[in-house]
Amino acid sequence: MTLSNSDTNLEVSVWRTRNGTGLYETFEVPAHDNQTILDVVSWIQQNADPTLTYRFACRVGMCGSCAMMVNGAPRWTCRTHVNKVLKHNRLKIAPLRNLPVIKDLVTDMDPFFDKWVSAGGRHEPTRTRHDPIEEIQPANEQRAAADAGIECINCSVCYAACDTVANNADYLGPAALQRAWTIVNDEKHGDRQDVLDTVSAAGGCQNCHSMGNCTALCPNGLDPLSAIAGLKRATMRQFFKRGN
Amino acid sequence: MLDLRLYLAQRLSAMVMVPFVFVHLGVMIYAIQGGLSASEILGRTQGSLFWFLFYGMFVVASSLHAAIGLRVIVHEVTGLRGLLLAALTWGGFVVFFFLGARAVTAVTMI
Amino acid sequence: MKGHYRNHPLWFAFLLHRLSGLGLALFLPAHFYVLGMAIRSPEALDGFLHWTDMPIVKIAEFGLVFLLAVHFFGGLRLLALEFLPWPAPHKTLAAGAVAGAFLVSGVFFLNAV
């Protein structure tokens, strides 16, 4: 173990909620070799200001609870090494964009999940627990398309990165739409047509401008941009097939 | 803000415009050689059914396309929605179309 | 990965497309209006077209062609991205679109001057 009690300090500005709005407060945080943004924020709460609020759970990039704006960009903080984002020894940390702030660095993620559900992001069964498990070839093209987006940890990084979400309150957003695309490609799903209808309504996939911030920033390397393009094609195809 | 129909209308109109823009750009590059003049333009277009259809469809497509495009921008920038947004979309379309139709008749009818 | 997160070709392509679209949409009524003058008097149109000999107007016109070209190629790029089930060389596509736009407007410009 490297006991790197290094002498350099990071200059960290952190967003604090105060009387209904907020402001940045600055802290000096000792730098270390292996240090994530979450560690920086934790250090402040544990050693400098015990009232600082942030959220995390798994600390290894699986739960998607810890995302914040770091030097202007949304990131999962538990897996973002300080060196990766540090600019002139400075960090600026704020709550995730596009979601209501509860306190300090914590946002209310309900709108994100409400949209996830309203995009049809829930399995409709075609079998029961008493039936055998369906045989599905993993190499099959549809399955591959479904698998492509399956490792989403619903961290909301893409949701915060997308300017369309910022400007269009009804827009379902990249993660929810990507989930819908997974379902559309899941041959086990009961009503895939229905999902296509859901994502073609007012806040749906057609609102995406393919600006690609989602794909550029997804910490798991997923590609909502392409998933949404897939939905656009599929909804269009369905439209012409049905002729209405 | 878009739903599937508006989206399709915008994309289809865009596709329709592809050949038009192509030709239009070509004609402009060609026409600009030696400067523009009214008679030059009118000489080419007046009384021509081809150019009437060409520019006519161009106008319809671009009016639709631009009206929907503006709708999106207005919604995203101002948050306008509902009836007002619809009114603005179709109002925009009508203005584009009216001006466009006038222009087409002007250049292609004798 | 340092720097601003919108710092990538797809976002610039979006911005360019939006600005060019907006520019075109504002220009469109003016363009129609000018052509519509032909109804009343070709002379008025001619008067206007003489105007276009002035360098500043040339530049403005070049700007319009440029906008149209940018928007056109950007639009083609989007249509391809959305409608053709290609695996994703999005960024190449975006770059190609910009190159195409410059090519066309460049030719136009060279011809115009």
Add this chain to the structure above:
Amino acid sequence: MKIEIDRHDTDILILGSGGAGLFAALHAQHAAPPGTRVTIAVKGLIGKCGCTRMVQGGYNVALGHGDSVERHFMDTIHGGKWLPDQDMAWKLCEQAVIRVRELENEVGCFFDREANGQLHHKAFAGQTADRTVHKGDLTGIEIINRLMEQVLSRPIERLQEHRAIGLIPTADGTALSGVLFIDMRSGRFRFVRAKTVMMGTGGGPTMYKYHTPSGDKTMDGLAMALRLGLPLRDMEMVQFHPTGLLAGEHTRMTGTVLEEGLRGAGGQLLNARGDRFMFDYDTRGERATRDVVSRGIYAEMRKNNDPDQVGMFISMAHLGPDNVRRKFKGMVKRCADSGFDLAAGKVEVVPTAHYFMGGVVVDPDTRTAIEGLYVAGEDAGGAHGSNRLGGNGVANSTVYGGVAGDVMGVDIRRMTALRPADETVLAAEIERALHPLRKTPGHVPGLRAKLQEAMWEDVGVMRTGAGMERGLKRISEIREELSETGVDPSNLAFNLTWHDWLNMASLTEISEVITKAGIARENSRGAHFREDYPEAGDLEASYFTMARQQNGVVDVNRVPVKFTIVRPGETILPEGEPETLVAQT
């Protein structure tokens, strides 16, 4: 300070949103009569906290390759060194089959397939069949995301960032009235009455210096059960995972798991001099079971005894960096994110507290000794005995969460009314939570580090009677110190430091129980290893420990294991079945 408390009623209340909590909610909603109110309350966000989400390896289920429920059961009993409650272990193995089909067919999970379309199974150490189904190495994300969607899209009331701090009984103490919470976002107290409550707060041995579970898990559930006077069993049984990342004390990454598969694939463990050492401890070398490898690493660390070079190393480079990168993509990226090169370099590791086998005594229907309280998942003791097989953890939480939901749905039909609370207990629990707000503010994280150090040194991978006695003393000192350590009360809304204090309170209470149970077990079984009693003892005379708090004092008894299905030395596998179906390498 004037204390206001919000009161709230529901019919079925569920604590926790891991595999146990989410399944309980779904099943309860289905099984209960129409109109029954179901509420899920959780310390974090629904589906985004707890350990089920962190499951990597997968889910044990006898669904192919000639495997059978009997074989799964026998492996579970052998793994638990004859301590499991056999009826619970049986139900676990039997119902896992249904639960996995439910997950695939009804909930919408997709587990990895073979090329021919059938489920893919792999084998964890200690299993005699290829039994573990998985979704890559992110199985938990798939399971929890799909469950979460089902729950979020149903009319189930959500109390997110609501931390349970007390189980409140009725005045006569025979039944549960409800649960006291802190609404973390506002800092206010909320008392929720319910006819039935299922507790699935997932244990969480995070009182160790190195630990894997998520940050929200701090033994709250077991501490609440202890205060209610419920019996807890197998409390000495803390499973260590041999390869936790060691990245320094200032990073939350430290302690997180480097997956089992690394050793399975041929990863080597090296000491400070760069030599392999596992073959000195076991003929299977690095591929021995978790407990054995953990002790091997711990012993080497002790030999090395260098404060500047604490851990051992895992090295994969000899397998070809590109190969490693391809095969363990997620792990390599995770290490890279925290600044380590797993593919080509070596990464420092330590044994890390991973899973808690101990828990509340329940019957196979998840009922407890008190009417109206049900416990499932890692909070419940019994199914694993002294050691949990890799893959049996998520099976346990999903199987028994579902069982709890079904049973509550039925039981609630005979419970016509909500029960009034014992207001004195309620007031006492509130008082307990307010205690630190009346003391001079101090440094809670420092105390936690102290506790973690004490547990790691004295009640850790290898234990002795003397060490544990010393541990007990240290714990009680820490407890006193904690009681004098205050928290600034000026703003209680989302006050993490207040919650750190409450976490510490739960952890110290349960640390004491772990230590006392460890002292009570004078032999070595599974995860519990005593250097002064290294033998397993007479299997026929196996006992489990049962701890209970009465009048503020924790007592531990030994209770004989009932061999209700199979006795030591016997098997329920049919005559002539091979000992193992796993291809030996």
